Amino acid sequence: MILNKEKTAKTVSVLGHPLLFGNAYVVFMSFKNLESKTATLVSLLVIFLVAVPIIWNNWRKMKSGEYSNFDVSDRKQRMGFYPFAISLFVVLLLAFWVLKFPEAVILQTLVFFMMVLTMALVNVRIKASMHAAIAFYIVVNIFGIGIFPGIISLVFALAVSWSRWETKRHYLIEIVIGSLLGIIFGGVGLMI
Numbered sequence: 001m002i003l004n005k006e007k008t009a010k011t012v013s014v015l016g017h018p019l020l021f022g023n024a025y026v027v028f029m030s031f032k033n034l035e036s037k038t039a040t041l042v043s044l045l046v047i048f049l050v051a052v053p054i055i056w057n058n059w060r061k062m063k064s065g066e067y068s069n070f071d072v073s074d075r076k077q078r079m080g081f082y083p084f085a086i087s088l089f090v091v092l093l094l095a096f097w098v099l100k101f102p103e104a105v106i107l108q109t110l111v112f113f114m115m116v117l118t119m120a121l122v123n124v125r126i127k128a129s130m131h132a133a134i135a136f137y138i139v140v141n142i143f144g145i146g147i148f149p150g151i152i153s154l155v156f157a158l159a160v161s162w163s164r165w166e167t168k169r170h171y172l173i174e175i176v177i178g179s180l181l182g183i184i185f186g187g188v189g190l191m192i
Contacts, residue, residue, distance in 0.1 A: 140186025
C-alpha cells in the first residue's frame with residue numbers, strides 16, 4: 001500500500017510538473033481563445049523559448065551535480081534557477097510584443113511573469129512550491145471557463161499539492177504559499 005502511495009505521488013507530481021501541466025494549459029487556452037495561426041505560434045514560442053531551455057538547463061545541471069534533482073527542489077539551488085527562468089520570460093514577452101500579439105496574450109504572460117518574479121523573491125526566505133503555484137494559477141483561470149472544468153482542475157491541483165508533500169519535496173507551508181500565490185496571480189489573470 002505504501003509503495004502504491006509513493007508511486008501515485010510521483011506520477012501525479014510528474015503530470016503536474018509546471019513544464020508539462022503549464023504548457024498543456026498554454027496550448028489549450030491558446031487554441032480556445034485565439035485564431036489557429038496565432039495559437040500555434042504562441043504555443044511554439046512558449047515551448048521553444050521557455051520550456052525547452054529550462055528542460056535543457058535543468059537536465060544539464062542535474063547531470064553535472066549542480067542541481068540535486070530536475071525540479072530544483074533545493075532553495076539555494078533555486079537562487080540560480082530563477083534568474084535564468086526570468087530571463088526566458090523577458091525574451092518571450094519581447095517576442096510577443098515584437099510580433100504584435102493580442103494585448104490579452106501579452107498581459108496574461110506579464111501576469112505569469114510577475115508570479116515567477118514573486119516566487120523568486122519569496123525564495124530568498126522560503127522555497128514556495130512552483131508546482132502548486134502554477135496548478136492553482138491554472139485552476140483559477142479554468143474556473144473562468146466553467147464550474148465543471150474548474151472543479152476537475154481543482155481536484156488535480158490538490159492532488160499535485162499532495163504529491164509534493166508526499167514526495168517530501170515541500171513542507172506544508174511551502175505548498176500553501178505556492179498555492180496562495182497561484183490563486184492571487186490567477187485571479188489577476190482572470191480579470192484581464
